[in-house]
Amino acid sequence: MAGSAPLDPSPLAASEDDRRLVEALRAGDEGAFTQLLERYHTTLVRLAMIYVTDRAVAEEVAQETWLGVLQGIDRFEGRASLKTWIFHILLNCARTRRHREARSIPFSAFWNPAAEPGEPAVEPERFLPADHPTWPHHWNAFPECWSGLEDRLVARETYAYIRQVIETLPLHQREVITLRDIDGWTASEVCAALGISEANQRVLLHRARSRVRRALEQYLREQ
Amino acid sequence: MDDEQELTCQELVELVTEYLEGALSPEDRGRFEVHLATCPGCQTYLEQMRQTIELLGRITEEMIPERAKADLLHAFRTWKRG
Numbered sequence: 001m002a003g004s005a006p007l008d009p010s011p012l013a014a015s016e017d018d019r020r021l022v023e024a025l026r027a028g029d030e031g032a033f034t035q036l037l038e039r040y041h042t043t044l045v046r047l048a049m050i051y052v053t054d055r056a057v058a059e060e061v062a063q064e065t066w067l068g069v070l071q072g073i074d075r076f077e078g079r080a081s082l083k084t085w086i087f088h089i090l091l092n093c094a095r096t097r098r099h100r101e102a103r104s105i106p107f108s109a110f111w112n113p114a115a116e117p118g119e120p121a122v123e124p125e126r127f128l129p130a131d132h133p134t135w136p137h138h139w140n141a142f143p144e145c146w147s148g149l150e151d152r153l154v155a156r157e158t159y160a161y162i163r164q165v166i167e168t169l170p171l172h173q174r175e176v177i178t179l180r181d182i183d184g185w186t187a188s189e190v191c192a193a194l195g196i197s198e199a200n201q202r203v204l205l206h207r208a209r210s211r212v213r214r215a216l217e218q219y220l221r222e223q
Numbered sequence: 224m225d226d227e228q229e230l231t232c233q234e235l236v237e238l239v240t241e242y243l244e245g246a247l248s249p250e251d252r253g254r255f256e257v258h259l260a261t262c263p264g265c266q267t268y269l270e271q272m273r274q275t276i277e278l279l280g281r282i283t284e285e286m287i288p289e290r291a292k293a294d295l296l297h298a299f300r301t302w303k304r305g
């Protein structure tokens with residue numbers, strides 16, 4: 001899943017499973033609603049955390065989203081997947097909430113990578129200088145292998161640390177890495193949900209992943 | 224492929240996401256893989272990126288809190304009656 005190349009070219013319309021769930025929901029089937037809650041609630045809270053910083057507020061935004069889903073279910077036409085449709089409701093709820101908090105959410109659709117200074121994936125001083133006689137721009141010293149550190153990598157503290165690092169990322173990087181790598185959405189799904197191009201999606205993902213790797217490297221070296 | 228076209232390590236690290244996403248042109252993919260085959264530093268780097276992505280994918284293992292679920296099911300029943 002994550003890490004492979006999920007450039008799914010198929011249309012992003014609702015699946016059979018989506019349609020079945022929506023029909024059941026319209027018919028008032030509590031089991032269908034429970035299934036949706038179990039599948040998406042924690043994701044919604046995590047996504048809400050991109051926009052509002054307080055966990056309790058994020059939980060409220062997720063709950064508002066579900067109410068919006070119920071109120072709007074009759075209008076679901078299946079042109080987008082159910083997941084994307086729910087995400088749009090979440091985005092609206094989060095925007096309203098942020099607006100009330102007198103902050104505005106920049107619009108993904110207008111994001112332009114050229115306007116934001118890009119940071120290199122790896123610190124330039126890790127490479128030999130341009131005038132090096134044999135190996136210009138090659139590793140100064142190789143990165144250290146993380147094998148043997150598996151126990152540290154999967155430790156609870158490491159996950160908590162990664163979460164903190166993600167919180168420090170710029171908003172759009174945080175959106176993309178959360179949807180793609182944490183929640184396992186495909187590239188096409190992320191582009192559709194955020195209204196960005198495939199190329200911009202990749203730039204954001206690249207910057208975000210590189211930052212997390214760098215932070216992890218530092219973290220593993222420190223202890 | 225001439226020498227001038229050979230990738231440096233500093234260039235390779237900026238192409239890792241496009242490589243993993245399958246977004247490189249066949250020529251660039253070839254240059255990437257040629258460099259990788261002979262550079263232990265970049266092999267380790269790519270492996271670290273894969274490990275990072277894998278860790279990110281494991282952050283999700285959480286369940287909906289029972290309280291939130293109960294509240295939402297209550298809201299569902301109210302909605303159904305309305």
Ligand SMILES: [Zn+2]
Nearest residue numbers: 232262264265
């Ligand atoms: Zn290299």
